[in-house]
Amino acid sequence: MKRNTLRRAAPAWPALGRKWLLACVAAPLLGADAAHAADLDSMKAEALENVGSRSKLVREIMDSLFSFAEPGFQEFETQRYLCGILEDHGFKVGRGVAGMPSAWVATWGSGKPVISLGTDVDALLGMSQKPGFAGEAPLVEGAPGHGEGHNSGMAAILPAALAVKELMEKHKLPGTLHIWPGIAEELLGGKAHYVRAGVFKDVDVVLFAHVGSSLSTWWGDHRGKALVSVEYRFEGESAHAGGAPWKGRSALDAVELMNIGWNYRREHLRPQHRSHYVITEGGGQPNVVPHRAAVWYYFRETDYDQVMYLWDIANRIAEGAAKMTDTRVSWRVLGSAWPRYMNRALAGALHANIQQVGMPRWTEEDQALARAVQRIVEAGDQGLVTKTSSKLEGVERIPDGLKHEGGSDDIGDVCWTVPTGHLSLPCNIPGVTMHHWSAAIAMATPIAHKGAEAGAKVYALTILDLLAKPEIVRESREFFDNVQGRIRAYTSFLRPDDKPPVWLNHDLMQRLRPAMRPLHFAPSKHSSYLDQLGISYPSLTPAGNSSPAK
Numbered sequence: 001m002k003r004n005t006l007r008r009a010a011p012a013w014p015a016l017g018r019k020w021l022l023a024c025v026a027a028p029l030l031g032a033d034a035a036h037a038a039d040l041d042s043m044k045a046e047a048l049e050n051v052g053s054r055s056k057l058v059r060e061i062m063d064s065l066f067s068f069a070e071p072g073f074q075e076f077e078t079q080r081y082l083c084g085i086l087e088d089h090g091f092k093v094g095r096g097v098a099g100m101p102s103a104w105v106a107t108w109g110s111g112k113p114v115i116s117l118g119t120d121v122d123a124l125l126g127m128s129q130k131p132g133f134a135g136e137a138p139l140v141e142g143a144p145g146h147g148e149g150h151n152s153g154m155a156a157i158l159p160a161a162l163a164v165k166e167l168m169e170k171h172k173l174p175g176t177l178h179i180w181p182g183i184a185e186e187l188l189g190g191k192a193h194y195v196r197a198g199v200f201k202d203v204d205v206v207l208f209a210h211v212g213s214s215l216s217t218w219w220g221d222h223r224g225k226a227l228v229s230v231e232y233r234f235e236g237e238s239a240h241a242g243g244a245p246w247k248g249r250s251a252l253d254a255v256e257l258m259n260i261g262w263n264y265r266r267e268h269l270r271p272q273h274r275s276h277y278v279i280t281e282g283g284g285q286p287n288v289v290p291h292r293a294a295v296w297y298y299f300r301e302t303d304y305d306q307v308m309y310l311w312d313i314a315n316r317i318a319e320g321a322a323k324m325t326d327t328r329v330s331w332r333v334l335g336s337a338w339p340r341y342m343n344r345a346l347a348g349a350l351h352a353n354i355q356q357v358g359m360p361r362w363t364e365e366d367q368a369l370a371r372a373v374q375r376i377v378e379a380g381d382q383g384l385v386t387k388t389s390s391k392l393e394g395v396e397r398i399p400d401g402l403k404h405e406g407g408s409d410d411i412g413d414v415c416w417t418v419p420t421g422h423l424s425l426p427c428n429i430p431g432v433t434m435h436h437w438s439a440a441i442a443m444a445t446p447i448a449h450k451g452a453e454a455g456a457k458v459y460a461l462t463i464l465d466l467l468a469k470p471e472i473v474r475e476s477r478e479f480f481d482n483v484q485g486r487i488r489a490y491t492s493f494l495r496p497d498d499k500p501p502v503w504l505n506h507d508l509m510q511r512l513r514p515a516m517r518p519l520h521f522a523p524s525k526h527s528s529y530l531d532q533l534g535i536s537y538p539s540l541t542p543a544g545n546s547s548p549a550k
């Protein structure tokens with residue numbers, strides 16, 4: 001193994017090559033290996049410094065995306081801002097990728113390996129929240145907010161990529177950096193379209209970042225779910241509901257009957273399944289028989305076949321409801337996700353660097369905010385995580401009966417397409433409720449800033465490992481082909497004509513943007529978003545009271 005590595009490593013490191021070659025000629029193999037390791041170590045030290053010098057950028061990206069708070073398919077301020085930074089640093093940016101206007105892919109460099117860095121960027125509806133404030137307090141009533149923390153990933157990825165780019169230029173290292181945002185992840189709406197459009201065609205490995213409360217990684221199978229998101233639209237006949245209701249055919253009746261049918265069937269589905277719906281259209285006023293109505297379902301199960309099974313049952317129930325009401329039904333896919341499965345070789349590389357970087361140093365203020373929020377959401381009094389786990393978690397297969405977690409993430413489609421590693425960023429407070437205002441509180445505070453900087457360091461070190469040690473890329477591919485690949489091959493839930501539902505959230509944001517725009521973070525005038533909002537850190541008094549009590 002070492003010998004092969006040596007032969008391969010020399011051409012991959014041209015700037016170091018002369019020194020490297022001399023070492024090879026002059027020294028026995030082990031000595032040359034040591035020289036190579038020393039080169040890598042010194043570059044890693046440089047990378048840590050480079051990331052450390054970008055703390056301000058980490059904070060700016062974190063706070064800017066927090067203030068934009070754009071929901072799925074409307075991430076246009078986010079796109080303008082991030083693509084601007086990348087273009088200023090020489091990245092080539094393609095916008096409107098895969099038929100999604102708010103999507104983009106940025107690339108820099110040339111040749112192999114192609115290292116792809118991705119993370120979600122979308123906010124959640126109704127989650128607007130003041131940061132650093134222990135209590136429910138919307139910034140803009142009814143507006144979206146980062147009630148999970150998708151504003152954190154790019155605050156780690158961009159500074160890491162820029163730090164590594166500087167080293168690649170200086171040492172003339174070949175390789176390509178490829179960066180993309182998870183568009184509409186909360187709708188499971190974007191990544192299957194990226195995969196179908198060939199965004200990962202030339203990519204060797206993906207490193208994916210997601211907000212969490214620890215600096216950690218894992219590999220293999222996951223307890224979460226695959227999913228398909230389908231909207232059923234019924235069409236009937238309108239009529240005067242008082243004057244001649246017999247002339248009408250109610251599409252809303254069909255929606256209700258479909259839901260009743262599904263809820264009866266629910267008892268006879270596997271306990272691993274999850275399904276839920278919202279009625280997105282149900283008529284305008286009671287005296288008009290609703291001739292149009294729609295219901296939007298998520299069907300979740302442990303794997304592709306089980307999801308397809310649920311979807312087929314639902315289609316037949318929908319057709320039954322249409323028959324009962326003399327209405328017509330059609331359906332469209334709004335999102336989908338494969339179950340997650342992460343790469344062992346990439347997790348190993350990330351894990352080693354996590355050990356080197358370690359958790360951020362929290363201040364008393366950070367811990368006080370965390371404990372205050374934890375008390376509100378009844379998550380104990382644990383404070384922030386202070387240590388990384390020395391154990392790398394992972395397992396090839398989790399027995400199907402043990403897959404009880406309900407969540408999904410469309411990174412699933414990516415990780416069945418290309419070897420993918422997962423880095424959890426310690427930006428949020430342990431125990432907060434996801435998709436809830438409590439999960440937004442830390443996300444534009446020093447907790448999130450420090451968490452993302454730690455993540456950026458792990459990212460930078462891991463990218464250098466991938467550039468310097470081709471065996472990691474090779475091992476990740478072997479695991480992908482021979483371990484993960486033996487489980488099954490990827491088939492998209494998307495049918496050939498399914499398009500990304502880019503109209504979602506459009507009208508809502510048209511209404512909300514005027515109220516949200518004045519609250520965008522202005523880094524030229526303020527050192528942080530907390531500073532801009534005049535929130536002293538931490539504010540531990542009940543929500544709505546602006547006088548902080550430390």
Ligand SMILES: [Zn+2]
Pocket residue numbers: 120148150185210
């Ligand atoms: Zn997420």
